[in-house]
Amino acid sequence: MKLNEFLTSKNVDSGLAELVELLAEQSQTIKRGFLGHTEDVAGTINIYGEEQLVLDKWADEVIVSSLQKSKLAHWITSEEQPEVIEIENAKHDFGITLDPLDGSSLIPVNLTVGTIIGIYPGEVLNPGKNMISAMYFLYGPLTTLTISIAGGVHDFVLDRNNEYILQKENLTIPDGKIYASGALRKDWLPPHITYVSQLEEEGYKLRYSGSFVADVHQILHKGGIFSYPAYKGKESGKLRLLVEANPLGKIVTDAGGAISNGKENILDVMPTAISNRTPIYIGGKKEIEQIENIVKKAA
Ligand code: AHG
Ligand code: MN
Ligand code: MN
Numbered sequence: 001m002k003l004n005e006f007l008t009s010k011n012v013d014s015g016l017a018e019l020v021e022l023l024a025e026q027s028q029t030i031k032r033g034f035l036g037h038t039e040d041v042a043g044t045i046n047i048y049g050e051e052q053l054v055l056d057k058w059a060d061e062v063i064v065s066s067l068q069k070s071k072l073a074h075w076i077t078s079e080e081q082p083e084v085i086e087i088e089n090a091k092h093d094f095g096i097t098l099d100p101l102d103g104s105s106l107i108p109v110n111l112t113v114g115t116i117i118g119i120y121p122g123e124v125l126n127p128g129k130n131m132i133s134a135m136y137f138l139y140g141p142l143t144t145l146t147i148s149i150a151g152g153v154h155d156f157v158l159d160r161n162n163e164y165i166l167q168k169e170n171l172t173i174p175d176g177k178i179y180a181s182g183a184l185r186k187d188w189l190p191p192h193i194t195y196v197s198q199l200e201e202e203g204y205k206l207r208y209s210g211s212f213v214a215d216v217h218q219i220l221h222k223g224g225i226f227s228y229p230a231y232k233g234k235e236s237g238k239l240r241l242l243v244e245a246n247p248l249g250k251i252v253t254d255a256g257g258a259i260s261n262g263k264e265n266i267l268d269v270m271p272t273a274i275s276n277r278t279p280i281y282i283g284g285k286k287e288i289e290q291i292e293n294i295v296k297k298a299a
Contacts, residue, residue: 003145003156003164010150015092016133019072019119024145024164026066027115027137030059030100031158034107034139047082047275048240055107056080059100059115067096077124077274079243084124084274095120099243102136103211112140114213118247125274128246128267136213136248146171146217146251153220153255173257173284176223180208180215182238183231191262191298192229195291199225212239216248216282220255225283227291230262237261237279241271245278258288262295 001009003024007017033055040054060080067073067087074090078098097118106113119133120126135147143158144167153171156164179199181192188196204224209215216226228239239245245266249259259266259282266278281291 134247178224182228225287
């Protein structure tokens with residue numbers, strides 16, 4: 001079943017369906033655009049103080065301009081934009097969170113990267129639990145779309161006719177023993193050190209690529225836990241609350257998993273700025289309870 005047929009079959013609001021289909025078209029432009037630009041740095045810095053690749057800014061431009069032209073959304077906050085973009089005379093009030101290319105530093109070494117998108121019914125400076133949909137595109141051996149919409153999480157794969165075809169409906173995260181952890185081991189804080197040694201004791205295998213969206217996709221399908229913890233000198237961790245944690249947190253939660261900053265469900269957190277970062281634990285409920293218990297005991 002094609003994406004548009006699926007959205008119709010689920011009686012998805014027509015404005016939301018049109019928006020999802022527009023974003024699906026942009027993902028194909030992005031995938032086709034990698035050739036020839038893999039290494040170029042743009043010589044600019046984003047609001048997180050990170051060097052931007054030409055591809056980061058180009059992918060951002062592809063999606064932002066498509067939303068400005070179509071007027072299918074009212075607000076956009078992007079990892080590559082210094083502030084929220086408001087679209088004049090928007091047809092709908094949707095608020096979009098966007099990481100146009102997650103893991104972009106991996107493109108020169110041909111590893112899987114993706115685009116992460118969250119959709120709010122209105123303004124974006126709200127807790128992740130208010131999102132009405134969230135999705136990510138993965139550009140790897142296959143080009144895939146994973147989306148939480150119409151009460152479930154569903155996987156689509158791009159076929160030879162450039163159509164996203166339903167692969168799996170109502171995905172649920174299985175039990176599994178994979179773990180991923182960012183930050184330098186020498187900078188981990190005691191609760192995280194305890195957690196990782198418990199996981200390894202229990203036979204969890206390390207799988208970490210450097211692309212949040214690809215690593216979480218693996219855990220969504222095989223079970224386990226992804227973490228990018230608070231670490232020495234960076235108590236708020238590295239990953240971004242609005243454009244990374246919330247959308248993937250919604251998807252994994254809607255697939256029966258959970259997301260936490262070690263103390264509480266990240267989807268309940270009220271953002272104070274679009275640049276907020278957060279420590280992230282995302283994966284199976286069991287693994288999330290485990291880290292929250294360790295943090296509670298250490299308090
Ligand atoms: P982005 O490419 O959007 O800046 O995201 C990169 C992020 C995330 O995808 C990944 O998990 C993390 O950075 C990797 O960080 P380290 O290089 O510190 O491991
Ligand atoms: Mn990212
Ligand atoms: Mn990015």
